[in-house]
Amino acid sequence: MPVSCAGQSWPWSPLPDRVDSLTVENPGSKPPNVGDPALWLAEHGDALYAYARGRIRSDDVCEDLVQETLIGAWKARTSFAGDSQVRTWLIGILRHKLVDHYRKTSRQKQPAPSQDARSQDAPTPSQWPFDDHGEWKAPPGKWGADPAAALAEQELLKVIADCRDKLPATLAAAYLMREVEELDVPEVCNLLGVTPTHLAVRLHRARALMRLCVEQGWLEGRK
Amino acid sequence: MTKHQLMVHLTGHCESATRLASESRDRRLTLLERVRLLLHLRMCSWCTRAVAQIALLAVASRMPPKNDAPLPDAARQRIAQVLQDME
Numbered sequence: 001m002p003v004s005c006a007g008q009s010w011p012w013s014p015l016p017d018r019v020d021s022l023t024v025e026n027p028g029s030k031p032p033n034v035g036d037p038a039l040w041l042a043e044h045g046d047a048l049y050a051y052a053r054g055r056i057r058s059d060d061v062c063e064d065l066v067q068e069t070l071i072g073a074w075k076a077r078t079s080f081a082g083d084s085q086v087r088t089w090l091i092g093i094l095r096h097k098l099v100d101h102y103r104k105t106s107r108q109k110q111p112a113p114s115q116d117a118r119s120q121d122a123p124t125p126s127q128w129p130f131d132d133h134g135e136w137k138a139p140p141g142k143w144g145a146d147p148a149a150a151l152a153e154q155e156l157l158k159v160i161a162d163c164r165d166k167l168p169a170t171l172a173a174a175y176l177m178r179e180v181e182e183l184d185v186p187e188v189c190n191l192l193g194v195t196p197t198h199l200a201v202r203l204h205r206a207r208a209l210m211r212l213c214v215e216q217g218w219l220e221g222r223k
Numbered sequence: 224m225t226k227h228q229l230m231v232h233l234t235g236h237c238e239s240a241t242r243l244a245s246e247s248r249d250r251r252l253t254l255l256e257r258v259r260l261l262l263h264l265r266m267c268s269w270c271t272r273a274v275a276q277i278a279l280l281a282v283a284s285r286m287p288p289k290n291d292a293p294l295p296d297a298a299r300q301r302i303a304q305v306l307q308d309m310e
Binding site: 136164 | 238
């Protein structure tokens with residue numbers, strides 16, 4: 001039900017553009033939700049944590065990301081446009097922190113720079129689904145009659161998360177930025193410091209390894 | 224020449240076809256690449272299956288977890304303290 005106040009209607013946002021008009025009745029108290037990190041934590045802490053956990057397995061890392069997000073939000077509080085929801089704004093900040101986290105973890109495990117960039121994240125032949133001739137070593141399995149129905153299964157999401165953890169860090173970063181956070185290609189190349197061609201190699205490897213890993217893990221779990 | 228050899232001859236082997244399919248998620252393929260990929264997929268049910276599964280995984284990866292665990296109390300208190308010190 002749209003509420004009209006001072007000539008503005010807010011059909012969905014709990015936040016008005018200007019909060020000072022609301023605080024008149026209660027001078028001295030903070031306006032609801034705006035500019036108060038303690039309230040952000042109370043109201044959105046669980047949502048931020050759940051969002052991070054959907055992407056990262058480590059509880060400690062997720063807790064740290066929630067903290068960094070709220071600190072970042074506090075520092076950038078003047079950038080908050082009152083017409084967007086606080087949660088949307090906070091999730092936006094969290095996504096930046098997540099991408100930064102992927103980038104850092106992919107850098108940490110880089111081998112010596114003297115190595116050929118292409119061989120750095122090459123999967124070992126035993127993990128790779130294709131043989132020397134570029135043919136499938138084993139045919140891709142059927143994932144049930146209606147693969148889309150599999151999305152409803154929590155088990156599949158768990159297997160996917162396990163498999164993402166098993167990817168080499170450089171491949172995981174490329175996969176997460178591109179497929180999960182849906183950043184565009186130039187941005188991912190920029191963040192990871194690779195050429196589009198090299199990114200294409202990484203993504204191809206990551207997707208093929210993910211598919212194989214999920215197939216093995218999922219079918220295993222259903223036996 | 225078997226059907227499979229013909230397919231490889233015309234459209235490349237399965238590894239390069241899945242590579243093209245992967246790239247199609249990130250950039251617009253050239254006309255020649257698109258023809259090669261579509262032709263390969265028409266003839267190769269294994270690659271068709273794998274390509275669909277890779278797309279499915281991307282969708283699933285973006286889905287929020289259902290059993291949301293709340294932020295643990297210890298972490299909540301620690302973060303609250305950090306935020307208080309900062310203000």
